[in-house]
Amino acid sequence: MSAASNGRTATRERVTTWTGQGIPRKEDDRLVQGEGSFIDDMGMQGQGYAWFVRSPHAHARIVSIDVSPALALDGVYAVLTGEEAKSMCQEPFFRIAPGAASHIEEWPLAVGKVRYQGDAVAVVLADTRENARDAAELIEIEYDPLPAVVDGVEAAESSAPILHEEAGTNVAWNGVFNYGDIDWALENADHVVKIDRLHFHRFSSTPIEAAGAVVDWDVGSGVVTIHTNHQMPMFAAMFMGPTLGVPINKFSFSSRDIGGAFGTKIGFYPQLAALALLSKKAGRPVKWTEYRTENLLSSTHGNERTFLDIEVPVMADGTILGFKTRAYDDVGAYLHYEPLGGVIWSQVLPGCYKLKHIKVDYSATLTNKCPVSPNRGYSRMQHLWLIERIVDTVARELGFDPIELRKLNFVQPEDYPYETPNGCVYDSGDLPRSLDMALELVEADYWRARQKELGKGKGKRIGIGVGSTLDSGTNNFGQARIINPELPFSGNGEAAIAKLDLYGEVNVNLGTSPQGQGHETTAAQVAADILNVSPDKVTVSIGFEQANNSYIGFSGTYASQFAVTGLGAVMGAAQKLRDEILEVGAYALGLSKDEVELSDGVCVSKNDPSKSIPFIGIANLVYTNNAVLTPELREKVSLTCRYVYTPPFQVPDTDRKWGNLTLTYASQIHACVVEVDEETGEVKILAYAAVDDCGRRINPAIVEGQVHGAAGLGIAAALYESFDYDEDGQLMQPSFYEYHVGTALDIPHIRTSYIESPSPFTPNGAKGMGEGGGGALHAVCNAIQDTLDKDDAIVYDSHNSWERVYDLLKSGERQAPRGVSVLSRVSGS
Amino acid sequence: MLLKSVEYVRPDSVAQAIEILNSNEGAALLAGGQSLVNILKHRVASVDVLVDIATLEELRFVESRPDGSIEIGACITYDELDHSELIHSSHEMIAWVASHIEDQQIRNRGTIGGNCCLSDPTNNFPPLLVAMDATMNIQSSSGMRQVRAEEFFKGYLMTAIQPGEILKSITVPPVPADVGIGYVSLSVGEDSKAIVRSSAWVKLNGVVQEARVVLARVSPIPVRYQPMEEALRGSSATPEDIARAASVIGSDFEPVADSHGSSEYRREMARVVAKRAVLEAVEKVRGEGGSK
């Protein structure tokens, strides 16, 4: 058997456990052969096609809507407007925010007012998608435009136009996170580095498959069937149920293959609700496939955050004591998952460092822009970028080597488990070693020498930057109470079912809705080890079906947690199933349970291999031959085993904003070498490396794929991708002509390596990973910084277009404000 | 419909296509469709009849003339240009530019004629053809007329083509050994539209005999920047000479601004790409003893 030609069979001979092997993904055969089924492949008998009518204005009162010209068009089945949709609902969508923002009402379609360009005003159903679009163009809507606010900081000012009058403010949430004693630290530090403003820009992950759904509200049974590529369908169900007046068990959600989501497919439940109502009204199934421009305008953007008045106390030896800042998170026009982002970042409060004194005055503000909801690295990436910018700026201003300064301030290997100032517990890791490995991989010494050789003024400059970041995984949903103490959420978990089917087939199903993370493969690997079969013999159900799959309220694929929660559930379920198989097998062989074991699909006597019964025989006894079993065994065994994994969390202390907010902390160190063109500001990446430590890796090839993906998205965000609005609230990048997505042509070769620091807190030593903590954004920004002169401005934005880099290169010569100042109380350093 | 419903005809000859254009005001020529279909999809223009000329043999040829010039039929695709031995041997830069337009799917269908007739400031061929001083051969019911590329581009999505006219072919003068051509773009990412672009044609004989420097993406149509051409003429084309010549691109010049660059940045970048395009052209003559 050739190892090269068939990895799957070849490894079978050699391995002792499947866990830890980079076996090819079960999903790949169908996906690479174009045999996946995505949302646009789905359909129902008699379906119509939906088209959303979207506002061209950023902010306007809806004066009137005349749908009659659309209805007059042949083939148009129905039109639903915001007012009518509201009248069909029981209540507005569930509100997470407390206080003023708890009065904000969001309905499936805009009612009375539109609040961003792309806000859905009505939805049309017709016999073809194109006809629906034609009809949508005929709807006559009169708008009374209002002034728009497009800046997250300005939105908080009293002069700003208010988006939601019922709240009376654009500040959706404000909280002060204050740990240690920052005032003391600022008074006693040897240096205080002040940075005026840092801005983390708006972008999104633009999955190759946009959102979509086929929805049928069956009036007879009351069942609302929803095929969709939503990545957290039962979360959508919890939001939609009370609004639509549909009990959870009258929803029938399902998904199959999903062409990427990255968090951006959590926020579109209002669209799903509108489609459900449209189906109810029209009395037929409704199919909706989001267009690219629709996706860019109105699906989901990532959080844009501005940090003001950053002050960093630093001791003469380089010890950074902490920092303070005011943060304004621009969450767009509606609160779809927000203001949860207001606490999520605090999972990584001090970043990779032993910072003790931290104060962040955080506001989430509403603006006339596309609503945000989670996007790969959600809310932590923004904060980690801030910290990486702080560390690099401190190094540069005070004359430290940025590498050595990091190492000095890192949480050290012997510090784990490390409690952060806000009560989070970093589980394990070795940051200094990861950093050394990344530098070696990227050949930093070689590039340092080249950089010196090349110098400045010769047309090209070289810069080297690193990004140290954390990928916190397995949220404690109790942190939501720090936003709103009334919220009945805490803990986390996931469900799985392991089952022996009628002819002895092993089947696993999950509560998750994967979008490329390879859950079928890793679930099979883990179950295979426990049941002692090959992963080829474990069928993992594709996608999610509410009717068949097990789930809990947290189920879904999001937030770097599957390796812990999902596989924790698979392990528990597989162990239960193993127990039952052993029990039935032992009975059938006339042995006791501890005298038998499982081997390659058979239950066999440990002492006498000739005595065995295959899984099919065991299935037969339970499913179709149960009179031969004892009544006790019949009672005990079902061969369908559900297990819910729950992490050991407690409810955080909401007054102190203190508690363990996440179970695991994977780390990633990125290192990047850039070449900057002095004449144009163009940035080219010459070398790139990432070192990942996500504890025990279940499937190293999948881990590596995730590292590549996160690096690619981060590089593209840092250099190419940005959503900008003009002052009237018009999106300037509504298509891929303007929004240049980083492709294989742009993303450099990425060298990867790893450390495995097993998590002591998880059932398998694994840590959640995948989001990647924005490591590439940090590294690229820091590398650009490294090309600049001492009197140039600092890199102040996470997005660096050629023009912005060009301006930075010229800033010293133009005597532009540098954006940073230092107050020193000691001399000589 | 995805496109508003539209009639489609495939004429047998250029003459017949012209007849259809003349008898129907709402008719439009369809070549590769890589821009027109998108325009219709976005519903920024409407058309009653699409007149598909993509397969007309009369528009699908590449021929060399005894004087070394070539004539390229309007419906030759980018991919065909890139695979034409004739083009590679006599007008290499045309093949190179064709091979760098977007992706293979677009190169399979997009045509050099469509690329010019659209007159989109981001399109790749217009500045090159102006720099090479190509001639556009335009056919109508009253016969043929010739327009220099420099006169052909009139404005954003506007050319010298009048109702009832078809661009039949493009004639490109020879590229002798003492001529070099440069083509430089500054773009966001590998395969995206240019922020600023320049193409330069330089005739060199120890000193610069003649130069054409074209800037694109700074205004709706490609523009020759004569002050720079004059500054180059007679110079010995050292990098310093070229940089000095480029520095005359000045404040008289008000480039467009959009999400990829401010007007001021574009002006400064125009100097850089123009300089680099001329450098490339000069290096081709000096380094390789002549370029195509």
Ligand SMILES: Cc1cc2nc3c(=O)[nH]c(=O)nc-3n(C[C@H](O)[C@H](O)[C@H](O)COP(=O)(O)OP(=O)(O)OC[C@H]3O[C@@H](n4cnc5c(N)ncnc54)[C@H](O)[C@@H]3O)c2cc1C
């Ligand atoms: C995603 C994408 C990215 C692109 N990026 C680039 C790029 O970076 N650079 C670039 O140069 N191009 C780019 N293009 C455009 C592409 O090159 C088109 O092929 C080109 O603009 C038009 O050529 P066509 O043959 O497809 O013409 P069509 O789209 O068929 O026609 C374009 C226009 O020209 C008219 N027309 C066509 N032929 C004639 C003729 N013989 N006589 C008179 N009028 C005629 C048509 O009526 C129409 O108005 C891109 C296209 C796409 C879809």
